[in-house]
Amino acid sequence: MTIIIVKKGDSLWEIASKNKVAPSRIIEVNGLESTTLVPGLALYIPNEKAVNRRYLIKSQDTLTRIGSRFGTSAAAIKEANPGISENSLKIGTEISIPSPYKNQLITLGFAFPTSGGVVFETLEQNGDKLSYLAIVAYSFTREGNAYVDEDDLPLIAKCEQTGVTPLLMIRNFQDGDFDADLAGDVLASSVYRANLINSMLTFVREKGYGGVSMDIEFIPPARRSDYVLFLKELKEGLNELILHVNVHAKTADNPDNRIVGGHDYRGIGEAADLVAVMTIDYGYPTGPPEPISPLWWMAEVLRYALLNIPEYKLQSAFPMYGYDWIVPSHETKALSAQNAQNLSIATGAEITFDTSAASPSYSYRRGNSNHVVWFEDIRSISAKYEMIDAYELIGATYWQIGLEFPQNWEFIDNNIWIIK
Template identity: 85%
Template structure:
């Protein structure tokens, strides 16, 4: 894998020549809308170079044991990690390993009901890189009856055609937003919980879903145990079908917190087949301009989650987007990772990279208004894959596949084996 960071004066043709690749290949892989470049732009150039795996040393590890696991040699590990002392391996030390074995992941994309467009294009081109697709089409009434908002059948059919297992995704959405009261009302009643489970299972069986992805947010803390009970009853009804649960990102339990307190990591982790921690929107709409998913925060969230949820069930959420803030009002517009990159080129904005957050950013001025953009690129996304490799998580989720991010799919093609 080669990542080229554009410098002032660089041209696409020079970069292509230096890396022995056709310029059109660089344009396609990186989703460029023109041959123009700006300083700081990260270009991904797929090649035959082996990408280092990332590993955290554990109790009882020896270099010979690690070498056997990754199909390499002690000498190769020592060469890749100058200063490493074979006789004194320290637990939690991160090392790089050149391995012929690719990381194997369970992946899940999210998509809204559609019968074409970017979502279908993504499935056609990259369905082999997704284990599951959670179709964001369901909510429920205050009595717990699930209902569909939109026609999900074309997307289910497209999943079957491209070898991706569709999951019914349900949210506590009312009047266009997550509704804590709606979740609380239903979870508080055994009758309403039963209504929701029964109606969800009816849709699953009727439409051929492979399971359910739960996205119940801002659950009132008082309903915390009721949510775990609900999930247990739902899993009993699903039987062998998948129960996937999305949970708020947090770095401690905070059981009384009105935003994250309703998600009991340990209880949910015991019941669910897969748990996705939503390591996205650290920088959020109308808030101050900040990285969408800073790496240091992602690591903190994962480390806490692993004290309650086993790694073989845990996924981390990857953003496929960026935010464009107008400052100082903080009015915010979302845009795909590809569009954020191309906006920098269109405005002639130099891109900088926050190494602690592992996130790209730039600013520009338009119509007398100052803008700040944080987004994702090949540098930030590859760093996230290294983290889930190091902590041995089972996989990643992508919000959402209607947002174009060709660098991500190209990286996966070269470096990841998908578990179906």
């Protein structure tokens, strides 16, 4: 893999010639709308150059043993990590490993019901890069009866056609937002919990879903044990089908916190087949302009999660988007990673890169308004893949595949083996 950071005066043709690739291929892989470039733009140049794997030194490790696991040699590891010594391996140290083996991941995308458009195009072009698709179409009543908001059948059929397993995604979503009281009322009642489980299982069986993806947010802390009980009962009903659970990102338990307190990582990890930590929206709409998913924060969240959830069940959420903030009002607009990149080109804004956050951003002015944009690009997304490789997580999720991010799919195609 080669990443080129555009400098002032660079041209697409010069970059293409130097890297022996057609300009049209660079445009395709990076989702460019023209041949115009701006300083700081990260271009992904597809080639046969393998990406080194990342690994954290563990107790009893030797370079020979590590090399055997990754299909390489102690000498090659030493060459990739100048200064490393067999006699001074420190537990927790991250090293780079030249390996012929690709990282193997379970991936899950999210999508709203549709019968065409970008979601269908993404599945047609990248269905081989997704293990599951969680279809965001379901909520429930205060008596615990699940219902479907939009017609999900065309998207289920598209999943079957493209070899992606569809999951029924249900949220405590009412009137355009998550409803904590709705979740609390249903979880507090054994009757309503049973209603929700039975009605969900009916939809799963009738429509041919491969399981369920739960996104119950802002659960009242008093109901956290009820949620774990609910998940265990749901998994019993699903049997061999998948129970996937999305949880708030946090770096400590905070059991009384009204936002994250309702998610008991340890209990959820015991009940579910897969748990996705929502390591997104550190920078959030109406808040101050900040990175969407800064790498340092993601690391803190995952380190805590791994104390409670085994790595073979754990996924990290990747954003497929950016936010455009108007300052100082903090009025916010979401846009796809591709559109955020191309907006910088359209406005002529130079892109900067925060190395600790591993996140790109830029500023521009439109009319009387000053704008700040944070988004994702090939640098930020590849850093996230390296982190989940080092922590040995089972996979990643993508919110959401209706947002175009061609660099991400190209990276997976070149560097990841998808578990189906």
